[in-house]
Amino acid sequence: MLRRKWLIIPILCFAFALAGTLKSREDYMQKLPVYQKFKCSICHVSLEPNSGSDLNNFGRDFKGNSFAWNEKLARMDSDEDGFMNGIEIGDENGDGIAEVTIERSNPGDRLNTPNSVDQHTWSVIKSLFKD
Ligand SMILES: [Ca+2]
Numbered sequence: 648m649l650r651r652k653w654l655i656i657p658i659l660c661f662a663f664a665l666a667g668t669l670k671s672r673e674d675y676m677q678k679l680p681v682y683q684k685f686k687c688s689i690c691h692v693s694l695e696p697n698s699g700s701d702l703n704n705f706g707r708d709f710k711g712n713s714f715a716w717n718e719k720l721a722r723m724d725s726d727e728d729g730f731m732n733g734i735e736i737g738d739e740n741g742d743g744i745a746e747v748t749i750e751r752s753n754p755g756d757r758l759n760t761p762n763s764v765d766q767h768t769w770s771v772i773k774s775l776f777k778d
């Protein structure tokens with residue numbers, strides 16, 4: 648019985664730590680004016696990150712900006728795709744008021760730009776040219 652108690656304590660600590668981490672991520676996302684489409688991948692390389700160690704360039708810039716969304720971060724082009732973070736997120740001047748309801752593109756992915764065609768649209772286009 649005593650062994651079980653010692654096993655339960657680390658499990659509870661891990662669960663509370665995980666819950667705290669997930670809450671932190673949600674708190675960080677809520678500082679962005681829009682995060683509906685790309686969610687975690689705005690700042691992380693993996694789609695389901697389990698730590699802050701896999702930040703992409705935007706995630707590093709966001710962290711370096713004290714997790715604040717503002718004009719400075721909006722004017723940067725973190726992923727170096729030629730589009731400012733503010734254009735990609737949908738808040739060009741970084742005042743926190745989005746001009747869109749969903750991100751135009753991912754500011755942390757240089758292969759994803761406002762000119763990108765999403766997978767669904769691309770599959771529809773390809774299906775039009777099938778025999
Ligand atoms: Ca960019």
Ligand SMILES: [Ca+2]
Binds near residue numbers: 726728752754756757
């Ligand atoms: Ca991008």
